[in-house]
Amino acid sequence: MLKFILLRVIQAIPVVLAVITVTFFLVRAAPGGPFDSEKAVLPEVKKALEAQYKLDEPLTDQYFGYLGDLADGDLGPSFKYPGRSVNEILASGLPVTAELGVYALCFALFIGVFAGVLAALRPNTQQDYVPMSLAMIGICMPSFLLGPLLILVFGIFLEWLPISGWGDLPGDKILPSVTLGSAYAAYIARLSRAGMLEILSQDYIRTARAKGASDPRVVFKHALRGGLIPVVAFLGPAFAGLLAGSFVVETIFQIPGLGRFYVQAAFNRDYTMILGTTVFLSVLIVAFNLISDVLAAWMDPRLRTQFGKAN
Amino acid sequence: MTLSSDHPADEDIEASSLWRDARLRLQKNHLAVLGAITLVIVILAVCFAPWIAPYEYDAQDLDLGATAPSAAHWFGTDIFGRDLLTQILYGGRISLAVGFIATAVALVIGVSWGSIAGYCGGRIDAAMMRIVDVLYALPFMIFIILLMVVFGRNIILLFLAIGAVEWLTMARIMRTQVQSLKQKEFVEAATATGLSPLVILYRHIIPNAVGPMIVYTTLTIPSVMLLEAFLSFLGLGIQPPATSWGLLISYGAETMEEYPWLLIFPGAALTLTLFSLNFLGDGLRDALDVRGSKD
Numbered sequence: 001m002l003k004f005i006l007l008r009v010i011q012a013i014p015v016v017l018a019v020i021t022v023t024f025f026l027v028r029a030a031p032g033g034p035f036d037s038e039k040a041v042l043p044e045v046k047k048a049l050e051a052q053y054k055l056d057e058p059l060t061d062q063y064f065g066y067l068g069d070l071a072d073g074d075l076g077p078s079f080k081y082p083g084r085s086v087n088e089i090l091a092s093g094l095p096v097t098a099e100l101g102v103y104a105l106c107f108a109l110f111i112g113v114f115a116g117v118l119a120a121l122r123p124n125t126q127q128d129y130v131p132m133s134l135a136m137i138g139i140c141m142p143s144f145l146l147g148p149l150l151i152l153v154f155g156i157f158l159e160w161l162p163i164s165g166w167g168d169l170p171g172d173k174i175l176p177s178v179t180l181g182s183a184y185a186a187y188i189a190r191l192s193r194a195g196m197l198e199i200l201s202q203d204y205i206r207t208a209r210a211k212g213a214s215d216p217r218v219v220f221k222h223a224l225r226g227g228l229i230p231v232v233a234f235l236g237p238a239f240a241g242l243l244a245g246s247f248v249v250e251t252i253f254q255i256p257g258l259g260r261f262y263v264q265a266a267f268n269r270d271y272t273m274i275l276g277t278t279v280f281l282s283v284l285i286v287a288f289n290l291i292s293d294v295l296a297a298w299m300d301p302r303l304r305t306q307f308g309k310a311n
Numbered sequence: 312m313t314l315s316s317d318h319p320a321d322e323d324i325e326a327s328s329l330w331r332d333a334r335l336r337l338q339k340n341h342l343a344v345l346g347a348i349t350l351v352i353v354i355l356a357v358c359f360a361p362w363i364a365p366y367e368y369d370a371q372d373l374d375l376g377a378t379a380p381s382a383a384h385w386f387g388t389d390i391f392g393r394d395l396l397t398q399i400l401y402g403g404r405i406s407l408a409v410g411f412i413a414t415a416v417a418l419v420i421g422v423s424w425g426s427i428a429g430y431c432g433g434r435i436d437a438a439m440m441r442i443v444d445v446l447y448a449l450p451f452m453i454f455i456i457l458l459m460v461v462f463g464r465n466i467i468l469l470f471l472a473i474g475a476v477e478w479l480t481m482a483r484i485m486r487t488q489v490q491s492l493k494q495k496e497f498v499e500a501a502t503a504t505g506l507s508p509l510v511i512l513y514r515h516i517i518p519n520a521v522g523p524m525i526v527y528t529t530l531t532i533p534s535v536m537l538l539e540a541f542l543s544f545l546g547l548g549i550q551p552p553a554t555s556w557g558l559l560i561s562y563g564a565e566t567m568e569e570y571p572w573l574l575i576f577p578g579a580a581l582t583l584t585l586f587s588l589n590f591l592g593d594g595l596r597d598a599l600d601v602r603g604s605k606d
Contacts, residue, residue, distance in 0.1 A: 011444075014445060015445055018445065022454075023457065026457060026458070026461050027457075027461065029461065136586070136589065136590075137586075139585075139589065140533070140582050140585040140586045140589060141582055142537055142540060142541065142544075142581070144540070144541065144544040144557075144560060144561070144564070145560055145574075145578040145581065145582065147564075148560075148563070148564040148567050148574055149574070149575075149578070151567070152567055152568075152571060152574070156567075156568055240452070241452075243452075243453075244452035244453070244541075247456075247545060248541065248544060248545065251545065252564065262453075262456075263456075263545055263547075266456055266457075266459075266460045266547065267546070269460065274457065274460060278453050278454075278457060281453055282453065
C-alpha cells in the first residue's frame with residue numbers, strides 16, 4: 001500500500017511540473033503585455049513596472065525565478081491589484097470555495113448514493129426508473145441553466161430562499177450548493193447503481209440474504225464497501241469538475257470565491273493572478289486525484305496492481 | 312456547415328446479422344428512437360435555419376423591445392426586439408457545429424493514437440499510454456479557459472482545444488479494441504499475406520471497432536456541447552454577433568426576472584438536444600452491446 005502511494009506521488013510530480021511550465025510559457029506568450037492599458041504609460045514608468053515584476057529579465061531566468069518562488073509558496077504579486085499578492089487573493093477566496101465545494105459534494109454523495117442504492121435494490125421497477133430518469137435530467141441540465149431556474153422558482157416566484165450572496169442571509173448557501181452538486185449527484189447515482197448491481201449479484205450477498213439478513217443490513221454491512229468503489233474512484237475527477245463548476249455557480253450567485261476571482265482575472269488579463277490560480281488549482285486537482293485513487297485502492301486491493309488507470 | 316461528419320454509417324456496411332440485430336434492439340428502445348427522431352428534427356431545423364427562421368438573423372426592432380411569446384414571435388423577443396426563435400435556430404448551428412466538429416477532431420486523434428498504441432504494443436504502447444495518463448491528470452477546463460484568455464476567443468481554437476481534451480477517452484477505448492482484435496485469426500491471416508501494418512489497421516481492424524466508436528462518439532458530442540455552452544456562458548466562448556445556446560442562456564439569465572422566456576427557451580433547446588444525444592448514445596451502447604464505462 002505504501003509502495004502504491006509512493007508510486008502515485010512520483011507519477012504526480014511530472015504532471016505538476018508540466019502544468020507549471022506550460023502555463024508559465026503560455027501566459028508569457030500571450031499577445032499584449034499586462035500594462036498595455038488604454039492610457040499611454042510613459043516609457044520610464046513602464047520600464048520601472050517591468051523591472052518591478054521582473055519582466056525585463058531573460059525568459060529562462062524568469063522561469064527559474066518563478067519556480068524558486070513557488071518552492072517557497074510565493075505566487076507573486078497581482079498585476080491588476082497592486083499591493084495585493086496572489087497568495088492573499090487566493091487565501092481570501094479559498095475558504096468560501098472550499099465550503100461551497102464541501103456542501104455540494106455532501107449533497108451529491110448523499111442524494112446520489114441513496115438514489116443509486118434504491119434503484120439497484122429493485123432494478124427495472126418504478127423504484128429504479130424514477131431516480132434514474134431524474135439522474136438523466138441532472139446530467140443534461142447544466143449548472144448555468146439549473147442555477148438561474150432555481151433562482152427563478154425558489155428565489156423570485158416562491159420567495160423562499162435568498163438569490164445571491166454567501167453567509168449574509170440565512171439559507172443563502174442552499175441554492176448554490178444544490179446547483180453545483182446536482183450534476184454530480186446524478187453521476188454518482190448512476191455509478192452507485194451500476195456498482196451495487198454488480199455486487200448484489202455476488203455469491204456472498206446471496207449467502208447474507210440466505211442467513212435472513214434484512215435489506216438495510218445487506219446494504220450497509222456487506223454491499224456498500226464494494227459497490228461504492230466506482231463512486232470513490234470518480235471523486236477525483238468530480239473534484240476537478242466541481243472546481244470548474246464553481247466558476248459558474250460563483251458567478252451566478254455572486255459568491256466571492258476562487259472561481260469568481262479566476263474568471264475576473266481571465267477578463268482583466270491579470271497574468272500573474274491567472275498563472276498563480278492555475279498552478280494552485282492544478283496542484284489541488286492532482287492531489288485530489290491521488291487521494292481518490294488511494295482511497296479506491298484501499299477499498300479494492302485488486303486496483304493496487306493496476307497503474308495508469310486514472311479513472 | 313459540416314454536420315454530417317459522424318453519422319453512424321450503417322447503410323454503408325453490409326447488413327450483416329450483427330448490424331441488423333443491433334438495429335432491431337435499438338428500435339425496441341423507445342427512448343433511443345425518440346432521441347434519434349428529435350435529433351434529426353433539430354439538425355434539420357438548424358441546417359435550414361435561413362429558410363425556416365421567421366425573421367432575419369440580425370433583424371432588430373428596438374421600439375418593440377422584449378415581448379412575451381405571441382403569434383408573431385412564437386418564442387418572444389429579446390430586449391433588442393430580435394425574434395428569439397430565429398436566434399435559437401442560428402445559435403443551434405454554432406452549438407451543434409462545435410459539438411460535431413470538435414468530436415470529429417477528438418475521434419481522428421483518438422482513433423489514430425489508440426490504434427497505433429494497441430497495434431504496436433510493447434514499449435511504444437507503454438510510452439503512448441503514459442502520455443495519455445499524464446494528460447488525463449491535467450486540469451483541462453482551466454487550460455481551455457487559459458487558452459481562450461491568452462489567444463483570444465477564437466472559434467477555431469475552441470474546436471481544437473475541446474477536441475484535444477476529448478480524444479483521451481477515445482484513445483483508451485480504441486487501444487483496448489485493437490488489442491483484442493489483433494489476436495483474431497483474420498488479422499493473422501492478413502499479416503501472413505504480407506499486408507503492411509497500416510493497411511491491416513485501416514482495412515481490417517478499424518472497421519471492426521466501429522461499434523464502440525459510434526457509441527462513444529454519440530456520447531462525446533453532448534459533453535462537448537456542454538463544454539462550449541459553459542465557456543460561452545462565462546463569456547469565454549462564442550462572441551457576439553455570433554451566438555450559441557450557451558450565450559443565449561447567459562443573456563437570458565441576466566434578465567430572467569423580467570423576461571423569463573429568454574432563459575427558458577434556449578435552455579429547453581440545449582437540454583432537449585443533450586437529452587436526445589444521451590438517450591441515443593445509451594441506446595446504441597445497449598444495442599451494440601459495448602462494454603466498459605465512460606466518465
